[in-house]
Amino acid sequence: MTELILHHYDEAPFAEKIRMVMGIKNLKWRSVIQPSALPKPDLMPLTGGYRRTPVLQIGADIYCDTQLIAALLERLHPEPSLFPDGNPGLGMALGSWANGPYVVTSVAISMGVDEPFAGDLDLPAHFLKDRKKMWRLQFDADTLGPRLAGYRTQLDAHTDFLNQQFADGRPFLGGDRPGWVDMHAMWDPWFLIRFAPAEGERAYGRFPHIAQWLKRLDALGQGTRVEMPNADSLDVAKEAKPLPFTGIAEYDPIGIIAGTQVSISPSDYAEDRIMGEIIGTTVSSVSIRRNDPRVGDVVVHFPKIGYTVEPV
Template sequence: MSGIILHHYATSPFSEKVRIAFGIKKLAWQSVDIPPVMPKPDLMPLTGGYRKTPVLQIGADIFCDTQLILRELERRHPTPTFYPGLARGLAEGVAFWADHQLFGAAVAIAFGAFGDKLPDAFLEDRSKFSGRNIDRARLKQQAAVMQGPLRAHLGWIEDALADNRAFLFGDAPSLADLAVYHCVWFVRERARSDALADYAGLNAWADRMKAFGHGERSDLDAKAAVAAARAAQPAPVRGTVMPNALGLTAGAMVSVTPDDTGRDPTVGELVALDAQSVTIRRSAPEVGEVHVHFPRAGFILVPAKA
């Protein structure tokens, strides 16, 4: 089995970013439903500790973070591109802003809307995930505080769309559209908030993004995805380990950790490193040998502690 497998859950905004990407490229993919909170017993053998959602699997290659997931989809399925016209480079920067600054504001609005309904186990998990206490009593207050920043951020998008362009960089959707959309989706579709109801251009654009759908989805059992990794071999590595300030070379044991939330390290043998990505080799009895791929931006790469 060498098809596209996405480990995700329905209400995950970053997963919606990838699902809409499947729709834009009209891709067939297999869906593995994972728990929104720890433990994630079938995912951890694949990632080696990385717990964020979603994770993309193709055979024995595991891709972490939507930044890298979308780059890999573009490499394998370049048409239609996520980088039309002027979008290349600039779209990556817009996406990084959206995934961090804009997303933080969107989460505050969403949690303020439905925080009272969240199970205690979810709030406890997200407190550990974020490294700060999430107090249900303060969620609505925080939402009120962050509504201004959210509107400020998305006001820039409203202004960009004021010339009646269909998407942020013109007539076709780009990586930037995907990154902004998943934040808007979390507020509009998940939280059912009217915080942005008066942004006519933004809402019309969001309707266009939603219309792409999710591609051709079929469900897959988590155990079958684990078995698929065990039956496969990682694809040949592209590139080598580039010179780096840490003096790391191929074969070195390294640790890769997100620099914001979910700071659970993945440890393995360094096999490839360039300006945009790092690949490590690791193994577990459940999955055999896998290559786990991370982006460089947003992640800390250091030698593993002995």
């Protein structure tokens, strides 16, 4: 099997979810550091315009979005499972909560305070401007101040879900072992504590069981991480061949056939449009082939949830 190459940056909370998955499964992987804000010249040849991290590369196959990456790693490396309680459907479905209203609430708080992203972070000067543009479909970052109290109230309500789970003293949300539900829920405290420390303390400082849970998650490690130069990851893609044609899922309601030229874009924020030729779909994913002079033919894989696929 070709090695796992994760494109990410250390301050990326979504990437932290996948780094924790690497730790749970004790996987060896190559780390390629990408910029935290545009431009991302060494990522675009692989993704065709998709800007978010993390991105998982296996040869000339490029996997976008944490949900898809987690499902792939679970399939390729089933033990230890990300679903130790035996509820994979529920575990994946919780992503629609965690990656939706819970995340939006925390991001709004971090950008609405007097000093956005005031934590001890290695971020470029234009990071805030980049994120304002990226999140513009969810809120106007320049008018968040008067609405902070409302967002804090929502965050406390989301946090109460965690408190209810931990009320019986369990070490992880699903029980005795960590799983994908923990990765979902850790995003917000992990993010706020780093990106808006005062808000993180307000929201979570009064709950010692949440602090202990975060320590247990941190102790999982990241597996075996080996750094890789950006150019080397592009060479890997150029020298590899994508996996064979996968076919179109029966009764796929998208109604497009293999070979159709499509655009794929996130439906929540960061409306990048990625163009390519449909080569396969499953009930939960869509795969397109595209070509870039730097890497040749690659296949880029997206989940269907959270993305819009349209013929062009």
